[in-house]
Amino acid sequence: MRRGIAVIGTAALAMTLVACSGGGGGESASGGAESDGGTSTGAAAWEGDDSEVQVMTWWESGSEKEGLQALQKVFEEKFPDTEFVNAAIAGGGGSQAKQKLAADLAAGNPPDTFQAHAGAEMTDYIEAGQVEDLTGLYDELGLDKAFPQDLLDRLTMDGKIYSVPSNIHRANVVWANPTVLKDSGVDPDAVPADIDAWIADMEKIKAAGYTPITVGSAWTQTELLETILIADLGADGYNGLFDGTTDWASADVTAALEHFATIMSYTDSSLYAEDWEPAMQPVVDGKAAYNVMGDWVYLGLTSQGKTLGTDIIEFPVPGNDGVYDFLADSFTLPVGAAHPGGARDWLETISSKEGQIAFNSVKGSIPARSDLSEDELAGFSDYQREAMDSFANDTIVSSIAHGAAVSVTVSSAINDAVMKFAQGGTDVAGLQEELVAAAAGIG
Ligand code: GAL
Numbered sequence: 001m002r003r004g005i006a007v008i009g010t011a012a013l014a015m016t017l018v019a020c021s022g023g024g025g026g027e028s029a030s031g032g033a034e035s036d037g038g039t040s041t042g043a044a045a046w047e048g049d050d051s052e053v054q055v056m057t058w059w060e061s062g063s064e065k066e067g068l069q070a071l072q073k074v075f076e077e078k079f080p081d082t083e084f085v086n087a088a089i090a091g092g093g094g095s096q097a098k099q100k101l102a103a104d105l106a107a108g109n110p111p112d113t114f115q116a117h118a119g120a121e122m123t124d125y126i127e128a129g130q131v132e133d134l135t136g137l138y139d140e141l142g143l144d145k146a147f148p149q150d151l152l153d154r155l156t157m158d159g160k161i162y163s164v165p166s167n168i169h170r171a172n173v174v175w176a177n178p179t180v181l182k183d184s185g186v187d188p189d190a191v192p193a194d195i196d197a198w199i200a201d202m203e204k205i206k207a208a209g210y211t212p213i214t215v216g217s218a219w220t221q222t223e224l225l226e227t228i229l230i231a232d233l234g235a236d237g238y239n240g241l242f243d244g245t246t247d248w249a250s251a252d253v254t255a256a257l258e259h260f261a262t263i264m265s266y267t268d269s270s271l272y273a274e275d276w277e278p279a280m281q282p283v284v285d286g287k288a289a290y291n292v293m294g295d296w297v298y299l300g301l302t303s304q305g306k307t308l309g310t311d312i313i314e315f316p317v318p319g320n321d322g323v324y325d326f327l328a329d330s331f332t333l334p335v336g337a338a339h340p341g342g343a344r345d346w347l348e349t350i351s352s353k354e355g356q357i358a359f360n361s362v363k364g365s366i367p368a369r370s371d372l373s374e375d376e377l378a379g380f381s382d383y384q385r386e387a388m389d390s391f392a393n394d395t396i397v398s399s400i401a402h403g404a405a406v407s408v409t410v411s412s413a414i415n416d417a418v419m420k421f422a423q424g425g426t427d428v429a430g431l432q433e434e435l436v437a438a439a440a441g442i443g
Pocket of ligand 1: 058059064090092093094169276294296327328329
């Protein structure tokens with residue numbers, strides 16, 4: 001991957017080993033011991049029943065499940081007296097889980113902790129008063145010193161932090177089959193400079209009889225769209241979509257949507273109902289050339305015996321060079337959770353060095369902590385070391401499809417608009433109108 005201009009993230013590197021000041025927990029296996037809570041009055045929200053923890057994620061199958069299992073193993077070692085209850089709901093990107101979660105939260109029947117994305121996605125839950133403020137737990141576990149400032153900034157809402165990240169993923173990656181590319185007369189080592197050059201390559205691939213690019217269900221199409229917006233608007237222009245400085249109705253956005261329409265014309269519509277793994281499979285099987293997906297793909301490849309760099313190659317979406325399209329999985333303590341002590345144990349586990357190393361080394365993501373030593377990072381793949389470097393040095397932008405940039409309400413509306421377009425229900429002008437309407441819900 002070529003490097004971009006270093007803009008933010010370097011402060012993260014200055015972090016040193018976390019000092020577990022004050023309260024309990026930290027890196028030691030405290031066996032579920034109660035902490036002093038970090039507040040001066042009364043019990044902290046995370047004190048209480050720690051007999052079990054019900055963990056709601058969408059890591060229910062395939063490679064995602066393996067990642068969760070790695071985390072569960074560390075949890076059971078650290079907290080042998082707390083039962084881990086897996087409440088995972090299938091559906092990549094949380095496509096099914098978020099609906100069930102919304103219903104459970106509304107009914108006052110929350111899990112003990114749930115997966116969400118750091119950033120704007122948390123706003124729905126915060127505004128509805130459905131999640132506890134965890135700022136005191138950050139003090140207690142020393143997390144304010146363990147995570148890089150860029151990430152802390154994205155986690156902080158009105159001076160408070162409501163979730164604990166387990167990992168950082170990158171969304172703007174092209175996964176490509178080099179054999180298909182060569183067979184189509186496209187040089188696998190020559191990354192197209194921009195979207196137009198990429199489209200020219202897709203034309204050659206189509207002429208050679210392959211599917212140029214695959215996408216699956218709505219959120220995977222939104223992920224493709226966001227990377228085209230990044231390419232065409234640039235990082236600043238893309239960021240402006242969320243702070244009001246870039247107009248969703250502008251001609252620049254129209255041009256990006258025209259690119260999106262062209263690229264969608266090279267996809268196989270029979271995959272539009274599929275989750276990300278089946279949508280990626282034709283690339284793995286040598287039937288299609290490209291898929292744009294986050295780096296959770298990594299484990300799915302290795303567990304199929306594929307080697308990254310040989311069987312499958314990866315590069316930033318053309319025009320995204322030097323830009324890291326960021327998302328972080330982050331866990332919460334819902335208001336009214338039955339086992340807040342169990343949730344605390346879980347949050348300690350996922351944020352601990354052991355938890356972050358065990359989970360991320362199989363999940364394909366990078367640790368959210370920035371205080372791991374070279375020795376502790378030794379087991380990470382070349383791809384992940386590159387991603388860490390990129391996160392520290394590239395320009396960071398926030399993913400739409402994975403909740404870093406927008407709330408669940410807005411991303412759902414964008415998914416609906418994109419899917420309607422994919423199914424032929426509207427044209428580029430109609431898509432843009434619906435995106436403008438969806439974006440009205442931003443901030
Ligand atoms: C994202 C999540 C990733 C991965 C992906 C595919 O939303 O952050 O960890 O699970 O969905 O399901």
